[in-house]
Amino acid sequence: MKNHIVAAFRLTLVMLAVVGIYLLIVYGGSKILPTKGNTEIITWNGQKFYANIGQEFKSEKYFHGRPSSVNYNAAGSGGSNKGPSNEEYLDIVQKRIDTLKINHPEMNNTKVPVELVTASGSGLDPDISEEGAMYQVKKIAEVRNLSEEKVRNLLKNQTEKPFLGLLGPSKVNVLKLNMALDQLK
Template sequence: MKKHILSGIKLTAVCLVFFSGIYTLFILGIAQMAPNQGKGEIVEANGKKQYLNIGQSFTDGKYFNSRPSAVAYNAAGSGGSNKGPSNPEYLAEVKQRIDTFLIQNPEIKRSEIPADLVTASGSGLDPNISAQAAKVQVKRITKIRNINEQKLVHLIAENTDKPLLGVFGPEKINVLQLNIALDKIK
């Protein structure tokens, strides 16, 4: 028994040194090679500095809506709601989001609303929406901003990130980048 306890203590000490020190320094070194030294992608728009990699709340009808957040877009405490699809509170929350979206976008049918516009992501901070989620908002924005619909469709296409290597993951659009580009349209 003493033999096993001693080897367990040695393994714990090695893991503690490796994961607390060596691994942490390795990841920090990799982050230093990333853009902005791993501190996130910062962009300045309308006199404000904002992070491209953290979801933002857009409630004004003249902008594309972002994905809902379970943490009110607070980057200090990311996390999902942890409520399952059969939870009555969760279902009521999603129903309320659907109803709000339909009021803001009366020409859209309930069945056309993409899930990412009414459900929060696992982190609650997802800065992206699907191309379909952007396209269902075009009619509202063209009406409010008095912009040609084709211009908006083209803007969405320009701001769509393709899957990694054309295969891994879905197409996605960073909502903050899209809304900044939208403000630049005359």
């Protein structure tokens, strides 16, 4: 019996060391990021927004981010918990695809980027892919009476490349993109 207690105690110490080292690596790693692991608060039109929390944009003159399963409520983040074979979930995604195609008839023959019709795990993802933003360029250029080239150039300037050029896809922060869009002449 005594050997079991000693073995359990040793295992506990080893796991504490492993978890402690992991936490130090995560914490230290966050400090080399551009935001130092902190939130980025942006003031726009007299209101404060968190750049790392998805926002809802209803107007046609703005780029739209991922749908939210929590209505963009940061206090209650979470996914829908419905799997890809769930009929109700498939109906919701199909309705989003249909709505997107109605709102962007010029893109009817183009593949719909997945993040424009599916919510993220948190329901608060602030970023979309460059492809997801490019899907919306034509409509926004038309609504704002701008050239598509001008909107594309803005999009390219707002696109964040993968960390070290390797890890993850290119992405666009929708809030920052829309702020820059408002500053276009």
